[in-house]
Amino acid sequence: MKIGILSSGGDAPGINATIRGVGKTAINNYGMQVIGIQNGFSGLLYKDIVELTDASLSGILNLGGTILGTAREKVFRKMITSPDEKDREQIKAAYQELGLDCLVCIGGNGTQRTTYMLSQLGLNVIGVPKTIDNDVYGTDVTFGFDTAVNIATDAIDRLHSTASSHRRVMVIELMGHHAGWITLYAGMAGGADIILLPELGYNMKVIIDKINKRMELGKAYSIVAVAEGVELPTKERPATYFAREIEEQTGYETRETVLGYIQRGGSPSPSDKILGTLLGGHAADLIHEGKFGRMVAKLGNKISDVPLSEVEGKLRLITPDTDLVVQGKKMGISFGVW
Ligand SMILES: Nc1ncnc2c1ncn2[C@@H]1O[C@H](COP(=O)(O)OP(=O)(O)O)[C@@H](O)[C@H]1O
Numbered sequence: 001m002k003i004g005i006l007s008s009g010g011d012a013p014g015i016n017a018t019i020r021g022v023g024k025t026a027i028n029n030y031g032m033q034v035i036g037i038q039n040g041f042s043g044l045l046y047k048d049i050v051e052l053t054d055a056s057l058s059g060i061l062n063l064g065g066t067i068l069g070t071a072r073e074k075v076f077r078k079m080i081t082s083p084d085e086k087d088r089e090q091i092k093a094a095y096q097e098l099g100l101d102c103l104v105c106i107g108g109n110g111t112q113r114t115t116y117m118l119s120q121l122g123l124n125v126i127g128v129p130k131t132i133d134n135d136v137y138g139t140d141v142t143f144g145f146d147t148a149v150n151i152a153t154d155a156i157d158r159l160h161s162t163a164s165s166h167r168r169v170m171v172i173e174l175m176g177h178h179a180g181w182i183t184l185y186a187g188m189a190g191g192a193d194i195i196l197l198p199e200l201g202y203n204m205k206v207i208i209d210k211i212n213k214r215m216e217l218g219k220a221y222s223i224v225a226v227a228e229g230v231e232l233p234t235k236e237r238p239a240t241y242f243a244r245e246i247e248e249q250t251g252y253e254t255r256e257t258v259l260g261y262i263q264r265g266g267s268p269s270p271s272d273k274i275l276g277t278l279l280g281g282h283a284a285d286l287i288h289e290g291k292f293g294r295m296v297a298k299l300g301n302k303i304s305d306v307p308l309s310e311v312e313g314k315l316r317l318i319t320p321d322t323d324l325v326v327q328g329k330k331m332g333i334s335f336g337v338w
Pocket residue numbers: 008009010040041071072073074075076077080081107108109110111112113114117131
């Protein structure tokens with residue numbers, strides 16, 4: 001059997017652990033041939049490939065990013081959704097010319113959508129969920145998230161001493177374009193006072209009242225954690241918008257921090273390396289069993305898999321009932337709406 005592996009969408013710590021998990025299991029346990037497809041789905045079209053061997057998969061477990069490169073490929077998306085049959089035939093032809101028996105696609109929601117569409121074309125595919133945002137539907141958690149939360153929590157931890165020394169309000173913006181999981185987890189683990197999430201929205205009066213009340217209680221500073229995806233009335237970044245509004249409306253000196261790509265860079269945490277290894281191994285098992293059109297997943301404490309048809313087009317989002325939101329609320333942390 002010959003299998004291909006690609007990574008697509010934003011990189012996340014743990015992709016290399018996953019490539020290694022798929023590849024080493026496929027080679028050593030099942031005697032499969034493995035190729036890496038470079039730079040996302042475009043590498044499939046242009047047959048931009050590299051042979052993966054047990055030796056070439058050594059030394060990558062701890063590496064951040066992806067050894068295969070990744071892309072948010074718009075051309076491929078257009079081709080796969082195009083009404084023109086010729087476009088889809090070209091994709092099928094590329095898969096066949098590479099002699100693949102299965103294609104493993106490591107990526108987020110967009111990638112799982114594309115992977116599902118490839119399965120609809122009759123190709124054998126397996127999806128592996130990855131994203132620091134933790135918003136892939138059908139799995140409890142994605143690798144990359146734990147690493148990102150560690151980095152973001154460390155950043156919030158470090159803001160406390162400088163905020164306290166200057167008696168300032170600190171606004172920190174964290175990643176998450178649709179889902180605020182990083183902000184919720186790092187906000188709670190880092191002791192933020194106000195946590196603003198795209199899923200819940202905000203009421204500026206609630207935020208201002210909370211900051212004023214903290215100062216009245218003698219608390220010298222406040223920390224606001226905001227997800228980049230919170231919808232705003234202006235074109236500013238959330239950190240800039242909230243820092244400006246808070247300073248104007250409370251009179252307290254306020255500073256902004258945008259953590260940005262630091263959250264995605266560097267080595268994966270041990271937990272993300274383990275998750276990638278287990279998910280990768282399970283992908284190889286599914287291929288051996290001939291179970292295609294599925295996404296590997298972590299459900300409860302088990303590594304499992306779900307049909308791509310149930311995953312595609314959906315997002316895993318925070319709700320007011322999410323346990324950590326409920327607990328934060330009970331402790332007096334503001335979520336911008338209460
Ligand atoms: N709705 C969609 N339909 C088909 N392909 C999509 C769709 N959304 C994204 N893609 C493709 O999936 C790949 C990765 O998507 P993207 O959203 O950038 O990253 P991620 O997989 O991390 O969510 C890209 O090639 C992109 O063009």
